[in-house]
Amino acid sequence: MAEVTAAMVKDLREKTGAGMMDCKTALNETQGDIEAAIDYLRKKGLSKAAKKSGRVAAEGLVSVAVKGNTGVVVEVNSETDFVARNDDFQALVHGITAVTLDKGVAADVEAVKGAHYPGGGTVADAIANAIATIGENMTLRRVRGLHVPHGVVGQYIHGAVVEGLGKIGVIVALESTGDTDELSILARQIAMHVAATSPIALDSSSIDPAVVEREKSVLADKHQGKPANVIEKIVESGLKTYYKEVCLVDQVSIHADHAGKTIGQAVKDSEGKVGAPVKITGFVRYALGEGIEKQETDFAAEVASMSKA
Structure with a gap:
């Protein structure tokens, strides 16, 4: 078996744009044959994925999921809204969300990408395979989890495409030893409020x-x-x-049954129904593509320029 050198790995990386470890694996699998290694990467979809990695991915889906007292929000981006309605892409986002939920509050993008994906390989492998299969650049942009020892984590998806997947995802953590059914109703109301008003912090001390x-x-x-x-x-x-x-607890609630009251006051008023003190310990709001500079395309001009070629 031919010795795989750093120079060979570098050469293959430059030719394909694939990751260093993927290049090393490909060379080992093909006994150091560069051309065979290129084919190996193409068959795995890794070379193809690399070529698409420079394209802006600002569409996609936001996902939320709750299990027990833990909730997560995940954003996975694609290049077009069309792909966001693809069953395979939706299954990928659901799978990534399940992995993130297992990690809970310890989840971050790199940890999730390196974690085992249901069905084999890592989450990063699953994304690369989806890029090769579907034909668009995709990225796991961000993940976040919340947990309370006692209480509930409420969730809300706005602009839902299917259950748990949409354009805006929110989770809200309420800490309390009171009635969980009442807490769940309150948590969902607050999550809907957060989706609508986009507060930047829980309170003034958190800014x-x-x-x-x-x-x-x-x-x-x-x-x-x-x-x-x-x-x-x-x-x-x-x-x-x-x-x-901008502070959640100081904002006036959007809900009619809390008319004229701030979120902080609404939470305090709910303690009678809940049967115990209630405290908002955190919230997360992800809006799809926020902060990403999207490429504006003049379709008519693009077609016209192609006709002159």
Whole structure:
């Protein structure tokens, strides 16, 4: 058997764009034959997947799942919304979500990608195989989990394509020793509220200090020239208004049965039905593709340019 050198691995990697370990495996399997190794990677779909990896994947699906007192949110991206409606892609997202749920709050993207995927191989292998089969770039973009020792994790999917998969996914953790049925109703209501209002933090103490300082600066700059003590009061008042807009517990509930009450007040009021104190310990909201710079395509111009070729 020919010795597989680092130079050979580097050469194969440059020719195919496949991962280093995949290249090493391919060379070992083909006794160091570069051309045979290229074919090996193509058959496995790894070379094909690598060629697509540079394309922007901003569509796809957000998934939520809850088991016991643990819930997770997962975002898997594809290039087009069409693929998001593909049964194989949906099965892939469900599979990745199941793996993430097993890992719970310890889940992160790299840990999930390296974990065993149902049916064999790793999650990363399953994604590569799906890229080769379906023909679009796909990425596991982000994962997050919440857990409470006592209580519930509520979930909500907005724009659902199928059960548990959609455009916006939210989980909300409520800690309480009270009635779980009542807690579940409340948790879902809050999750729906989060989907609609997109708070940036649970409360004012949870906001990144840099964000607060930036907001203070904006408020102060609007009133330059006024006495310092006046500006200080304006900034203080402005921050209170800001917190009502972006902090979950300070936002006014969107639900009619909590009309005019903040989420914090609604939670406090629910304690009678629940039969015990209730505390929101966290929430996660993923909106599909948020923060990804999408490529804008002028389809008519693209067709016109192709006709001139």
